[in-house]
Amino acid sequence: SAVISQKPSRDICQRGTSLTIQCQVDSQVTMMFWYRQQPGQSLTLIATANQGSEATYESGFVIDKFPISRPNLTFSTLTVSNMSPEDSSIYLCSTRETGPNTEAFFGQGTRLTVV
């Protein structure tokens, strides 16, 4: 199983600023994923981050708002840009090996509040 360290665990940010969230995995993984969980809601996939290629964004999410980096097979960052109160959510990173029958693991999450 993969162990994922995500930071910060929580932050309170001013509107208009940006926050970068980091995820470090204890082993090399092909796929990393970023999710958003709005208050009282389920998890929604933001994008898939593969090393050596551009992230693939889901409908409703754009690179200008949520730029992602994946410099190597153990690390990824998600930036929430030009924040507004509507961006207040829990953001989680996840990994899963390629292949049809592989288990997903999640970081501890980042609880973001925008004021």
Next chain:
Amino acid sequence: GIQVEQSPPDLILQEGANSTLRCNFSDSVNNLQWFHQNPWGQLINLFYIPSGTKQNGRLSATTVATERYSLLYISSSQTTDSGVYFCAVVRAAGNKLTFGGGTRVLVKP
């Protein structure tokens, strides 16, 4: 995309009671997981169970892939079982984990 529906949406239990949570999905899957989200927002892996039955302590899960549903059983519930339980699946030939809406469980002492 694949639809994942969980029921019931909310569940209130007295400590010591048993309960069953259900997850229905709309297409064939090659991955199904159950998670518990604690009050701090952390997702805890409970079961990786694309088919069959597994047990871990007071929790067990069964997935009937041919009928497109999974069940999570909680026996002798404790207050620490409170939180939100999510079912998530990967559609066959896909690679994205899609979550259900969750079941919010409150266990009262």
